[in-house]
Amino acid sequence: MPKKALWLIIIFTILFIFGINTGDLEYLLNLGSTL
Amino acid sequence: MMVRLRMLIQTLVALGTNAYFLFPWAAVIYQGPLKAVCHPGLNCYSCPAALLSCPVGAVQNFMASLRFAGALGFPHFGTMVIGYVGFIGALVGRLTCGWMCPFGFIQDLLYKIPTRKFSYWPPLRWIKYGVLVVLVLLMPLLLVDHYGLGEAWFCKLICPAGTLEGALPLIFLKPSLWATLGAYFWNKISILIVIIGLAIFLSRFFCRTLCPLGAWYSLFSRMSLVRLEYIQGNCVECQACAKDCPMGVAPFENIDSRECILCLRCLDSCRFRALTFSLRHQLPEAHTRTTSPVE
Numbered sequence: 001m002p003k004k005a006l007w008l009i010i011i012f013t014i015l016f017i018f019g020i021n022t023g024d025l026e027y028l029l030n031l032g033s034t035l
Numbered sequence: 036m037m038v039r040l041r042m043l044i045q046t047l048v049a050l051g052t053n054a055y056f057l058f059p060w061a062a063v064i065y066q067g068p069l070k071a072v073c074h075p076g077l078n079c080y081s082c083p084a085a086l087l088s089c090p091v092g093a094v095q096n097f098m099a100s101l102r103f104a105g106a107l108g109f110p111h112f113g114t115m116v117i118g119y120v121g122f123i124g125a126l127v128g129r130l131t132c133g134w135m136c137p138f139g140f141i142q143d144l145l146y147k148i149p150t151r152k153f154s155y156w157p158p159l160r161w162i163k164y165g166v167l168v169v170l171v172l173l174m175p176l177l178l179v180d181h182y183g184l185g186e187a188w189f190c191k192l193i194c195p196a197g198t199l200e201g202a203l204p205l206i207f208l209k210p211s212l213w214a215t216l217g218a219y220f221w222n223k224i225s226i227l228i229v230i231i232g233l234a235i236f237l238s239r240f241f242c243r244t245l246c247p248l249g250a251w252y253s254l255f256s257r258m259s260l261v262r263l264e265y266i267q268g269n270c271v272e273c274q275a276c277a278k279d280c281p282m283g284v285a286p287f288e289n290i291d292s293r294e295c296i297l298c299l300r301c302l303d304s305c306r307f308r309a310l311t312f313s314l315r316h317q318l319p320e321a322h323t324r325t326t327s328p329v330e
Binding site for chain 2: 009015017
């Protein structure tokens with residue numbers, strides 16, 4: 001298995017989880033009301 | 036076989052992610068909990084039938100509000116969306132463009148119209164990286180009003196998917212919106228007409244030239260978990276794969292081309308099984324694996 005791809009998957013998963021925990025999910029859900 | 040399978044999956048993804056079939060009666064865009072999830076391809080948030088958000092639109096909106104929200108003490112960098120599209124890119128690269136993007140699917144259908152076809156001028160492909168950096172990242176972040184709020188400039192100026200899937204259906208559903216249309220709308224209608232016209236004569240013109248999401252996924256083409264594999268020993272250099280490639284890629288010259296959308300049409304084209312689809316191997320020798328010819 002390619003190490004680079006696996007590292008990228010891990011890093012982007014962490015970014016994704018960080019985003020969810022810092023309120024990105026709510027932001028995205030409320031986006032419609034600002035359009 | 037791959038062509039039919041891909042068309043089936045493209046149809047299922049396009050319909051499955053645009054399945055808010057109440058829209059003719061509701062006449063508003065769906066804003067339920069699924070809108071917190073981004074589509075892996077280019078699919079407008081404002082499409083009346085869309086269940087998911089557009090990742091390009093979401094990133095622009097995060098960028099556009101970063102300075103305003105930062106000044107208030109709760110900045111959102113959009114790491115959830117960047118993590119999401121980065122995860123997809125690292126996993127499958129531009130396979131998403133080939134199999135899951137509704138606007139790519141529309142272009143594939145347009146290219147089926149029987150007319151004379153033209154070849155693409157390859158240097159144009161660099162434009163999409165400029166679109167990603169300037170229109171999606173920098174302009175929404177830097178061009179702000181006195182509150183610190185920016186605009187989603189790619190959506191506002193160019194996005195043909197937004198015009199086709201969002202603006203036009205909404206205008207027909209809500210005729211009162213006609214009164215609000217301005218220069219931006221007519222500019223985007225003109226761009227949509229040009230892109231649709233070009234898609235008939237040039238395979239996937241928008242994907243190859245302007246799509247910021249394609250530009251992003253292409254950054255992972257040489258490191259994603261899956262890839263095409265070239266078996267040099269089987270190749271007779273007939274170039275059938277290059278002739279059939281919708282992106283103008285010659286797999287035998289550059290197996291990890293950033294333009295390759297992993298549509299796998301070349302697997303059908305090659306009668307000598309010189310191309311396969313596989314997990315990327317750690318060892319570089321996999322690039323030109325030599326086996327005995329099958330025919």
